Amino acid sequence: MIYLKMIIQLIGLSILCLTVHAQQFPIYSQYTTNGFLINPSLAGRDGYTSINLTIREQWVGLSMAPATYAASFQARMLKASYINKTERLRKRFKRAARSGNVGIGGYVFSDENGIIRRSGVSGAYSYHIPMGKAYDHTNDFALGLAATFYQLAINTKNLNYDQDDDQLFSYDWRHLITDINFGASFTTNKYFVGFSMTNILRGQLLFAGASTNSDRVELGHYFLTGGLKIPLDKDLIFEPSAFIKSSDMFFQSMQLDLTSRIYYKRNYWAGLSWRTGDAIIVLAGFRVNSLFIAYAYDITLTDMRAGFGSHEISIAYKFGKSDYKYRWVNSF
Numbered sequence: 001m002i003y004l005k006m007i008i009q010l011i012g013l014s015i016l017c018l019t020v021h022a023q024q025f026p027i028y029s030q031y032t033t034n035g036f037l038i039n040p041s042l043a044g045r046d047g048y049t050s051i052n053l054t055i056r057e058q059w060v061g062l063s064m065a066p067a068t069y070a071a072s073f074q075a076r077m078l079k080a081s082y083i084n085k086t087e088r089l090r091k092r093f094k095r096a097a098r099s100g101n102v103g104i105g106g107y108v109f110s111d112e113n114g115i116i117r118r119s120g121v122s123g124a125y126s127y128h129i130p131m132g133k134a135y136d137h138t139n140d141f142a143l144g145l146a147a148t149f150y151q152l153a154i155n156t157k158n159l160n161y162d163q164d165d166d167q168l169f170s171y172d173w174r175h176l177i178t179d180i181n182f183g184a185s186f187t188t189n190k191y192f193v194g195f196s197m198t199n200i201l202r203g204q205l206l207f208a209g210a211s212t213n214s215d216r217v218e219l220g221h222y223f224l225t226g227g228l229k230i231p232l233d234k235d236l237i238f239e240p241s242a243f244i245k246s247s248d249m250f251f252q253s254m255q256l257d258l259t260s261r262i263y264y265k266r267n268y269w270a271g272l273s274w275r276t277g278d279a280i281i282v283l284a285g286f287r288v289n290s291l292f293i294a295y296a297y298d299i300t301l302t303d304m305r306a307g308f309g310s311h312e313i314s315i316a317y318k319f320g321k322s323d324y325k326y327r328w329v330n331s332f
Contacts, residue, residue, distance in 0.1 A: 041144030044076035044103020074105030120150025
């Protein structure tokens with residue numbers, strides 16, 4: 001009954017998200033596959049040391065269509081400690097244990113959208129607080145900060161405009177921007193929820209020639225994710241989830257991804273997602289030992305449906321055997 005109530009609440013959120021406007025932040029259809037890209041608090045969450053590659057080609061077949069490339073790593077910083085144990089014969093001894101609360105991560109990225117390109121690097125720090133019993137990391141609350149350095153460049157070579165001396169195009173359109181992202185998350189073996197925001201410093205860009213005072217500020221973006229893990233039997237897990245995106249324009253730019261996935265023996269998964277005002281998304285993936293591969297195909301529902309849809313592939317390699325320690329981990 002609790003699961004049903006939470007699912008109904010997630011569906012009800014879609015009513016608020018029927019109007020969609022363009023955003024500066026890249027779109028990811030597989031937001032649960034590598035959530036670290038949108039929420040720095042997830043760095044080191046699953047206890048693995050992970051290397052991820054994400055490639056997204058949007059509206060394939062259209063000239064200068066958006067494309068996003070990101071390569072990331074993340075890890076939990078473990079520290080050695082000792083736990084006192086007592087045997088039946090009252091002989092005390094110490095057993096080595098390894099635990100840590102700090103997660104680190106980073107990624108390089110390139111996001112191209114027509115004549116605009118954003119490329120840079122980001123480094124993240126997270127702190128994880130176990131909320132359950134001692135040495136039980138099942139219930140985890142985490143906070144994270146990320147510093148981002150990127151270049152925003154605009155290619156004006158192929159533009160046709162009437163006035164050759166237009167101040168807007170009379171100088172080099174390249175700017176280096178420094179900004180900060182924040183994230184928080186809470187995860188259990190039954191559900192997860194996360195909130196993050198980008199561009200806290202609202203990186204400022206010169207919008208015209210140096211002789212003018214016309215500036216613009218990068219919009220801040222807000223992300224809210226949540227989902228449930230519902231065991232259907234010993235081999236199947238059903239995971240409904242939602243991803244709400246907004247910007248400083250708030251309700252004028254709100255968008256919702258509503259997703260459902262089925263996992264089989266934690267090695268295979270498939271699902272469907274609906275993005276309000278945009279697309280239906282087909283999801284699939286599999287795991288071979290430490291290698292994870294996931295694919296998403298966006299079937300565009302808007303006037304941009306010309307071409308061959310949008311494709312997104314994620315590849316992850318995970319080091320370590322923390323799947324035994326963190327048995328609740330079912331996604332990347």
